[in-house]
Amino acid sequence: MGDVKGLGELERTVMEVLWHRDNGATAREVSRALADDRDLAHTTVMTVLDRLAKKGFLVREREGRAWRYRPIATKEAYVAELMLGALNMTGDRDAALAHFARSVSGDEVELLRRVLDEVEGT
Amino acid sequence: MTGTALLALVAAGSALGAHLLTRARWTWRTPRTAIVLWQALGLAWGLASIGTLLGFGVAPYDDGVVAGIGRSLRDPRPLSPIHLAALAAGLTLALMLLGVLMVAIAGVVRARRRHRALLALVAHGDPEVPGTLVVDHPVAAAYCVPGVRSQVVVSAGTLELLGPYELAAVLAHERAHARERHDLVLLPFTSLRRMLPQSRTVARTLDAVELLIEMAADDRARRHRPAKELATALLRFASAGSAPSPVGTLGIIAADETNPILVRVRRLLTPDPLPRRVRGAMLAGATLVATLPLILYALPA
Numbered sequence: 001m002g003d004v005k006g007l008g009e010l011e012r013t014v015m016e017v018l019w020h021r022d023n024g025a026t027a028r029e030v031s032r033a034l035a036d037d038r039d040l041a042h043t044t045v046m047t048v049l050d051r052l053a054k055k056g057f058l059v060r061e062r063e064g065r066a067w068r069y070r071p072i073a074t075k076e077a078y079v080a081e082l083m084l085g086a087l088n089m090t091g092d093r094d095a096a097l098a099h100f101a102r103s104v105s106g107d108e109v110e111l112l113r114r115v116l117d118e119v120e121g122t
Numbered sequence: 123m124t125g126t127a128l129l130a131l132v133a134a135g136s137a138l139g140a141h142l143l144t145r146a147r148w149t150w151r152t153p154r155t156a157i158v159l160w161q162a163l164g165l166a167w168g169l170a171s172i173g174t175l176l177g178f179g180v181a182p183y184d185d186g187v188v189a190g191i192g193r194s195l196r197d198p199r200p201l202s203p204i205h206l207a208a209l210a211a212g213l214t215l216a217l218m219l220l221g222v223l224m225v226a227i228a229g230v231v232r233a234r235r236r237h238r239a240l241l242a243l244v245a246h247g248d249p250e251v252p253g254t255l256v257v258d259h260p261v262a263a264a265y266c267v268p269g270v271r272s273q274v275v276v277s278a279g280t281l282e283l284l285g286p287y288e289l290a291a292v293l294a295h296e297r298a299h300a301r302e303r304h305d306l307v308l309l310p311f312t313s314l315r316r317m318l319p320q321s322r323t324v325a326r327t328l329d330a331v332e333l334l335i336e337m338a339a340d341d342r343a344r345r346h347r348p349a350k351e352l353a354t355a356l357l358r359f360a361s362a363g364s365a366p367s368p369v370g371t372l373g374i375i376a377a378d379e380t381n382p383i384l385v386r387v388r389r390l391l392t393p394d395p396l397p398r399r400v401r402g403a404m405l406a407g408a409t410l411v412a413t414l415p416l417i418l419y420a421l422p423a
Contacts, residue, residue, distance in 0.1 A: 008242045011242060011243065012242065012243055012244075015243050055239060057239075057243065075243075075244055078240050078243060078244050079244050079257060079258065079259055081240060082237065082240050082241065082244065082245075082257055082259075083257065083259050083261060083263060083277065085233070085237055086257070086263035086265050086275065086277065087261065087263055094226065094229060094230055094233065094312050095226075095230055095268075095305045095306075095308040095309045095312050096229075096230045096233035096234055096237065096267075096305075097233075097234075097237070097265045097266065097267055097268070098265060098266040098268055098296065098299035098300070098304055098305055098335075098339075099263075099264070099265045100264040100265060100292055100295060100296060100356075100359060101336075101356055101359050101360045101383060101386075102360070102382075104360050104361065104381070104383060108361075108381060108383075109361045111381070111384070112357050112360055112361035112381075112383060112384070113357075113361050115357055115384060115387065116354060116357035116358060116361065119350065119353055119354055119357065119387070119391065120354060
C-alpha cells in the first residue's frame with residue numbers, strides 16, 4: 001500500500017467518500033466510512049487527506065482539535081474539465097495531449113456520414 | 123560578408139520552402155519523411171535568421187559569424203551603432219525563440235500534471251480495454267497524455283460509439299502517438315505559433331505538421347489493424363460530436379478536398395506511398411537544409 005499506485009487508488013476512494021457528503025468530513029469520519037471496505041490505519045487516511053489538500057482538491061478548516069475537509073469542486077466539474085482538454089476546447093493549441101480526431105461541425109457532418117455509409121457498403 | 127548573404131538567402135529560402143510545403147499534398151504519401159523535412163526547415167529558418175543578424179553585426183571584422191563574434195568580445199571598437207543594433211537583434215531573436223520554447227514546455231508540463239491528477243481522481247480502468255483509462259462522459263473522446271509514462275484515455279461515449287475492432291484501431295493510433303513522441307515534434311511549432319500568432323504561414327505550418335503527425339500515427343496503427351476499421355472509426359468518431367446541419371446547406375463540396383478527416387480516410391483506403399529512393403532524397407535534402415546554416419556560421423568571411 002505504500003507504493004504510489006496504492007496511494008493514488010486511495011485518493012480516489014477518499015474523494016468518493018467526500019463527494020458523497022454535503023458537509024465534508026474529518027479524518028475520523030472518513031476512516032469510519034471506509035472501515036467496512038478496507039482496514040486502513042487512521043494515520044494513512046490523514047496522510048491522504050493532507051496530500052489531497054496540498055494538491056488543491058480539498059479545503060480544510062479547524063473543527064475542535066481536528067480538521068474538517070471539503071472538496072473544492074464536484075466530480076462532475078473535474079470530468080467536465082478533463083473533457084474540455086480531451087475535446088481540444090481549451091482555446092489554445094498546445095501539445096499537451098494527442099487527440100484522435102477533432103470533431104467537425106455543421107455541413108461536414110453530413111458529408112462524413114455519407115462517406116461512412118459508402119465505406120461500410122464496400 | 124558572403125557567409126552572411128548566404129545565411130540571409132537560407133532564411134528567405136526556408137521561409138519560402140515552408141510556404142510551398144504548406145500547400146503540398148505529395149507529403150501525405152510519406153508523412154514521416156515530411157515531418158523530418160519540416161523540422162529541418164524550421165531549424166534552418168531559425169539558425170539562418172539569427173545568423174544573418176549576427177553576421178551583419180560583425181561584418182566589419184570580415185571574418186565570418188563565429189570568429190567575428192569572438193573578435194567583437196575582445197575589441198568592439200570597429201562596430202558602428204548599426205552593427206551593434208544588429209548584434210543585439212540577433213541575440214534577442216535567439217533568446218526569444220528559446221524563451222518561447224521554454225515557456226511552451228513549462229505550460230505543457232503543467233497542463234499534463236493537472237490532467238493526470240484529475241484522471242487519477244475520476245477516471246477508472248475497464249476490463250474491456252486493458253491499459254486504457256475511461257472517463258465517464260457521454261461525448262466521444264479518445265486521446266493520449268504523452269510523457270515518459272504515457273496514458274491512453276477514452277470516454278464512455280467512445281466505448282458506446284465504436285465497435286470492438288474500431289476501438290482497437292483507435293487505441294493503436296493513440297499508442298503510436300505515445301510511442302513516437304509526436305508531442306515533442308509538435309512542441310517547437312506550437313511555440314513558434316505563440317510567438318508569431320499573426321503569421322498565416324506559421325498557422326498553416328502548424329496545421330500541416332499536425333495532419334502529418336496524424337497520418338504517421340494512422341500508418342503505424344495500420345500495421346496492426348486493418349485500415350478499414352481505422353477509417354470507419356475516424357468517420358464515426360468525427361461526425362458523432364455535433365448535431366446534424368439544417369437541410370439544404372451548402373459547403374459540402376468545398377469541405378471535400380481539404381477536410382483532414384476525409385484526407386486521412388482516403389489515404390487509409392487507397393494508400394500510395396512514395397518510392398524509397400524519393401524518401402531517401404528527401405532525407406538527404408533535409409539533412410543538407412539543417413546543416414547548411416551551421417556551415418555558413420563557421421565560414422570565414
